[in-house]
Amino acid sequence: MKLTINNSEITVENGATILDAARILGVYIPTLCHFEMPEVGVVNRTGTCRVCMVDVEGRHNLLPACSTVITDGMVVRTNTPRAVKSRRTMVELFLSNHPKDCLVCERNQNCELQSLACELGIREVKYNGERMKFKKDTSSFSLIRDPEKCVLCRRCETMCNDFQTVGVYSAIHRGFSTTIGPAFDLPIIDTCCTFCGQCVSVCPTGALTQADNTAEVWTALYDKDRFTVVQTAPAVRAALGEELGYKIGDDVTGKMVAALRRMGFDRVFDTNFAADLTVMEEAAEFIERLQNGGKLPILTSCCPAWVKFIEHQFPELLDIPSSCKSPHEMFGAVAKTYLAEKLGIDRQKITVVSVMPCLAKKYEAARPELMYGEDRGYVDCVISTRELARMIRESGIGFQSLPDEAFDGVMGESSGAAVIFGVSGGVIEAVLRTAGFLLTGEPLQDVEFHELRGIRGIREASVNIAGRDIKIAAAHGLHNARRLLEDIRDGKALYHAIEIMACPGGCVGGGGQPYYRNDLSVVRRRGETLYECDRKNPRRCAHENLEVKRLYDEMLEKPGSHKAHELLHTKFTKRTGY
Amino acid sequence: MNRIRMHMLVCGGTGCVSCDSTEVKDALVREIMEHGLENEVQVTITGCFGFCEKGPIVKVYPDNVFYVRVSPDDAKILVGEHVIKGRVVEKLLYGDTPSDIPFYKKQMRIALRNCGLIDPEKIEDYISVDGYEALGRVLTGMTPQQVIGVIKGSGLGGRGGGGFPTGLKWELTAKAAGDKKYVICNADEGDPGAFMDRSILEGDPHSILEAMAIAGYAVGADEGVVYIRAEYPLAVERLQKAINQAEAFGLLGDHILGSDFSFRVGINLGAGAFVCGEETSLMNSVQGGRGEPRIKPPFPSETGLWSKPTSINNVETFANICPIILNGAEWFSGIGTEKSKGTKVFALAGKINNVGLVEVPMGMRLGDIIYSIGGGVRGGKSFKAVQTGGPSGGCIPASMLDISIDYESLSETGSMMGSGGMIVMDEDDCMVNIAKFYLEFTVDESCGKCTPCRIGNRRMHEILSRITKGGGTLDDLEQLKDLGEIIKICSLCGLGQTAPNPVLSTLHHFYDEYEAHIVDKRCPAGACTELLRYTIIAEKCIGCTLCARSCPVPCISGERKKVHDIIQEKCIKCGICYKKCPVDAIERK
Numbered sequence A: 001m002k003l004t005i006n007n008s009e010i011t012v013e014n015g016a017t018i019l020d021a022a023r024i025l026g027v028y029i030p031t032l033c034h035f036e037m038p039e040v041g042v043v044n045r046t047g048t049c050r051v052c053m054v055d056v057e058g059r060h061n062l063l064p065a066c067s068t069v070i071t072d073g074m075v076v077r078t079n080t081p082r083a084v085k086s087r088r089t090m091v092e093l094f095l096s097n098h099p100k101d102c103l104v105c106e107r108n109q110n111c112e113l114q115s116l117a118c119e120l121g122i123r124e125v126k127y128n129g130e131r132m133k134f135k136k137d138t139s140s141f142s143l144i145r146d147p148e149k150c151v152l153c154r155r156c157e158t159m160c161n162d163f164q165t166v167g168v169y170s171a172i173h174r175g176f177s178t179t180i181g182p183a184f185d186l187p188i189i190d191t192c193c194t195f196c197g198q199c200v201s202v203c204p205t206g207a208l209t210q211a212d213n214t215a216e217v218w219t220a221l222y223d224k225d226r227f228t229v230v231q232t233a234p235a236v237r238a239a240l241g242e243e244l245g246y247k248i249g250d251d252v253t254g255k256m257v258a259a260l261r262r263m264g265f266d267r268v269f270d271t272n273f274a275a276d277l278t279v280m281e282e283a284a285e286f287i288e289r290l291q292n293g294g295k296l297p298i299l300t301s302c303c304p305a306w307v308k309f310i311e312h313q314f315p316e317l318l319d320i321p322s323s324c325k326s327p328h329e330m331f332g333a334v335a336k337t338y339l340a341e342k343l344g345i346d347r348q349k350i351t352v353v354s355v356m357p358c359l360a361k362k363y364e365a366a367r368p369e370l371m372y373g374e375d376r377g378y379v380d381c382v383i384s385t386r387e388l389a390r391m392i393r394e395s396g397i398g399f400q401s402l403p404d405e406a407f408d409g410v411m412g413e414s415s416g417a418a419v420i421f422g423v424s425g426g427v428i429e430a431v432l433r434t435a436g437f438l439l440t441g442e443p444l445q446d447v448e449f450h451e452l453r454g455i456r457g458i459r460e461a462s463v464n465i466a467g468r469d470i471k472i473a474a475a476h477g478l479h480n481a482r483r484l485l486e487d488i489r490d491g492k493a494l495y496h497a498i499e500i501m502a503c504p505g506g507c508v509g510g511g512g513q514p515y516y517r518n519d520l521s522v523v524r525r526r527g528e529t530l531y532e533c534d535r536k537n538p539r540r541c542a543h544e545n546l547e548v549k550r551l552y553d554e555m556l557e558k559p560g561s562h563k564a565h566e567l568l569h570t571k572f573t574k575r576t577g578y
Numbered sequence B: 001m002n003r004i005r006m007h008m009l010v011c012g013g014t015g016c017v018s019c020d021s022t023e024v025k026d027a028l029v030r031e032i033m034e035h036g037l038e039n040e041v042q043v044t045i046t047g048c049f050g051f052c053e054k055g056p057i058v059k060v061y062p063d064n065v066f067y068v069r070v071s072p073d074d075a076k077i078l079v080g081e082h083v084i085k086g087r088v089v090e091k092l093l094y095g096d097t098p099s100d101i102p103f104y105k106k107q108m109r110i111a112l113r114n115c116g117l118i119d120p121e122k123i124e125d126y127i128s129v130d131g132y133e134a135l136g137r138v139l140t141g142m143t144p145q146q147v148i149g150v151i152k153g154s155g156l157g158g159r160g161g162g163g164f165p166t167g168l169k170w171e172l173t174a175k176a177a178g179d180k181k182y183v184i185c186n187a188d189e190g191d192p193g194a195f196m197d198r199s200i201l202e203g204d205p206h207s208i209l210e211a212m213a214i215a216g217y218a219v220g221a222d223e224g225v226v227y228i229r230a231e232y233p234l235a236v237e238r239l240q241k242a243i244n245q246a247e248a249f250g251l252l253g254d255h256i257l258g259s260d261f262s263f264r265v266g267i268n269l270g271a272g273a274f275v276c277g278e279e280t281s282l283m284n285s286v287q288g289g290r291g292e293p294r295i296k297p298p299f300p301s302e303t304g305l306w307s308k309p310t311s312i313n314n315v316e317t318f319a320n321i322c323p324i325i326l327n328g329a330e331w332f333s334g335i336g337t338e339k340s341k342g343t344k345v346f347a348l349a350g351k352i353n354n355v356g357l358v359e360v361p362m363g364m365r366l367g368d369i370i371y372s373i374g375g376g377v378r379g380g381k382s383f384k385a386v387q388t389g390g391p392s393g394g395c396i397p398a399s400m401l402d403i404s405i406d407y408e409s410l411s412e413t414g415s416m417m418g419s420g421g422m423i424v425m426d427e428d429d430c431m432v433n434i435a436k437f438y439l440e441f442t443v444d445e446s447c448g449k450c451t452p453c454r455i456g457n458r459r460m461h462e463i464l465s466r467i468t469k470g471g472g473t474l475d476d477l478e479q480l481k482d483l484g485e486i487i488k489i490c491s492l493c494g495l496g497q498t499a500p501n502p503v504l505s506t507l508h509h510f511y512d513e514y515e516a517h518i519v520d521k522r523c524p525a526g527a528c529t530e531l532l533r534y535t536i537i538a539e540k541c542i543g544c545t546l547c548a549r550s551c552p553v554p555c556i557s558g559e560r561k562k563v564h565d566i567i568q569e570k571c572i573k574c575g576i577c578y579k580k581c582p583v584d585a586i587e588r589k
Helices: A018-025 A081-096 A112-119 A155-163 A198-202 A214-222 A234-238 A253-263 A271-291 A304-313 A327-343 A360-364 A385-395 A416-422 A426-440 A478-489 A520-536 A546-556 A562-568 B021-034 B072-085 B123-128 B133-141 B144-154 B166-175 B196-203 B205-219 B233-248 B279-286 B315-327 B329-333 B366-373 B407-412 B431-445 B451-468 B474-490 B494-498 B501-509 B511-518 B546-550 B576-580
Strands: A002-005 A008-011 A035-037 A042-044 A053-056 A074-077 A143-145 A170-172 A179-181 A208-210 A227-232 A267-270 A350-356 A381-384 A458-465 A468-476 A497-501 B006-011 B041-046 B058-061 B065-067 B182-187 B223-229 B264-270 B310-314 B343-350 B356-361 B383-388 B394-397 B421-426 B534-536 B586-588
Touching (some): A002 A018, A008 A018, A042 A155, A053 A081, A081 A112, A081 B474, A155 A198, A214 A350, A267 A271, A267 A327, A271 A327, A271 A546, A327 A546, A416 A426, A416 A520, A426 A468, A468 A478, A546 A562, B021 B072, B123 B233, B144 B166, B144 B205, B144 B315, B166 B205, B166 B310, B182 B279, B196 B233, B205 B223, B205 B233, B205 B310, B205 B315, B315 B329, B343 B366, B366 B383, B383 B431, B383 B501, B431 B451, B431 B494, B451 B474, B474 B501, B474 B511, B501 B511, B546 B576
Parallel strands (some): A227 A267, A227 A350, B182 B223
Antiparallel strands (some): A035 A042, A143 A208, A170 A179, A458 A468, B383 B394
């Protein structure tokens, strides 16, 4: 297909849009609603915002560049007076219906509407009138919905409906009152939302943001009577730097540890320690099921969004996920028992803070079965990578000039297997490394399972361990999970073990990570960093973690023991469809 | 054997039914039974005659007498005089003529051919007026390409508003790849005041089913969907009956008339969203989704209902199909103008004497429709404008009454054909207020998907409200124009793309009225209450105190037998004093 854009000629593939061609040519067309991640099949080509309008010869109306498929010989002009004027008008119309409280908005300086207004040099909003009023939805532990800031780009809807097949969001009401929300305007807590936070990840404005738990963390840190323990998830170290002046994918573990110490945490630990612990428990459970005719496949249960998904969507399959708690919950349980005892501190005085790439972890920490006593969780407080970055900035810590420091001992050591928990395919790879060892009694010759890595929706591998072919699958995106679960339910899929993560690319693309803005290469780069960390670690397998070994020796006896079950395993709840 | 010597056709359209035409029919039947004439005189409920202003209507054949405003009480005299004695009941005639009514003189009824003629609930009636003959001819003697060729040759354009060539639409759908295709009949008639689709479905449902089957044969579809508003219960009921009858007669279903062609029709009820008249919104709605448009292309002919190639046509378009097949493309293309072929049904409404449905050849002078057929403006007032094309059409001023009614000429005036609404306005109508009224409709009915329609139209409406309340500035007019143009060229679907038309066309043709609201703070038509000013003419006031006693505020002062005065700051412009004054001493400006 040949076309000209602003007098430059270009030939593009069939099916390409004007925007695609313009980008190849280096012609910039502003967009707002447009959002595509073709690598994972996400296309939000709704053409609703009308910001990218361009002039096409022979057409009376302007056409949206993002969603107009090129026809041969098209003559496009992006900068005619009426196209430029229309674009400005669209942004002005948005602003006329926007709270404009940018200075105190969560997305200040990180908002696509704000950037657009800035880019177009809008200095006044000609059109004034009524602004739509909606209530904020603060019902959940994970995210906040502020429909007044919604620009109806429908990205959240696309992520929720197409990528996650959860379908919480759709347009509700009509005309000027239209907004995007749960059916019947239900509070999000009363829906089947998995709290994966991908809607927050893709929201261009402050309409969807994370629930803010930083105040609780500050309170605990300032309270001299409290012993504050922090753990950081694997994926955090590969993304935090983006918020603090580092390149995408830079590993900032050492500086992160140093910063957390300077913020006042009494102990800085690594969730990776608990990831190794998870591997031990899950590998034991897997082998137990494999050898004793238990239910297969076993499904990993580290991802709380995925767990909530299966509870709502496939309640009849709740006997297949591993009963293991997620690593940060295992960490919390160990911290408030083993660590408390070791340090001689009353566990009621310990505050466990998790720094997670995830918003679902916020909700997970409040699940009743993960509490002890009436209202105390093993994990007291969950903050996202973005929240940690904000706290570091707020502390006035010169992050880049910090020395690299190491995690504290007792719960700070980890293997390479643990760090890849942060990337899709990593958990099952980590479990395989240990299960292989446990089944054969010898270390695996090759601990890297490349078939399970990458960005494809579902990856499969068949591994021969001890003369037995083990069929494995790893999937990210709940639409892929749904496909696998339907096959399992219908008896069409014969796997031994499956790993599922809700977010694109796994936790590195989590809902609590710095915004990846339509660019999955950011997520991929973070994943590569984690694989790099794994390669650099002399210990590649969980069972080589000496601190974990000590934990079993001193308290838990062995993986799958009664004590381990009491502390490290959980149960699931059947839930309804919507 | 019965020898029916006389037929009494009672209008069964929704308009007449709501004026008790069912009771009229029952009363006529009772009277006829009482006189033992049931074997000679048959009373039939038919579809709409179109002359709704004068309903309920009863037409008597073979005498060809047209009775208007018949009440159930008139049954006695109708039977006693007309049926038995053969004397026309003059008091029930329109004017002094039993037939040859001016309302019908210049009409040419193709789409409405059977409305008011047959019993819509009897397939036999339809068959007796050549019903299903076109389908028979198509299935036995024509290839799909030939059918498409005839429709293309006729020049028939989409009657839902766009005017897109129907034959071309069928051809595109026929050529689209796919083994499953659909035919949709768009009966989501949403324009306020327009009811031609309803009347056709109520009066001649089989003609639509037959045409849909022909379309199905032409495009290669085996399934048809009629998307009809749930607010049309009578049409739905008659359509369902028609489907059942056609299936029982083997005219719908498998192997129609022994051919290889199978076609079924289902009904889908719409919930009344105006935007669902837009084809892609309609299809989303059929699929159970939210009624909001999709981006085009791909067009429905490639990716339509359930992503299958779909030909979607409006009711009135379908109503033209069978006559074209039976009479040939040339017959049809001989009617109308060079570019707009055939006839068009208009729904006359507003300040016009003969409210109702009229079908005229394309190219008729606008003034002829309003004066010769419509009988001119009601109450002897002066004609100001006619609004065509539904809520997103435009207003055409008196100076343009000579234009020809066709797609092109209407577009040139800044209005459009739309589905054929024609609302007449007189000197009492304020054009700013009218523009606001129509825009309010589209603001309410916007689906909210795209920015210009969702926010832009709302902002325009706010500006108009400001102007009608006296708070407008001349800058506002520039803003209205700018914003209106941008909304037109930027909106996603036809609703948004046409919504500013009433504002832009009135701005163009009635700029001085806008100015009067802004500069003089005055509404020339006296319709914008907040700009009105009631004053007492001292010379006329007799001091009767009636106005002061009636004023609800009260804001009128004055003693008995002395001139009264209205305190302007307090006046709420309710107009009660104006109505009560026995000597017309209160002036409204």
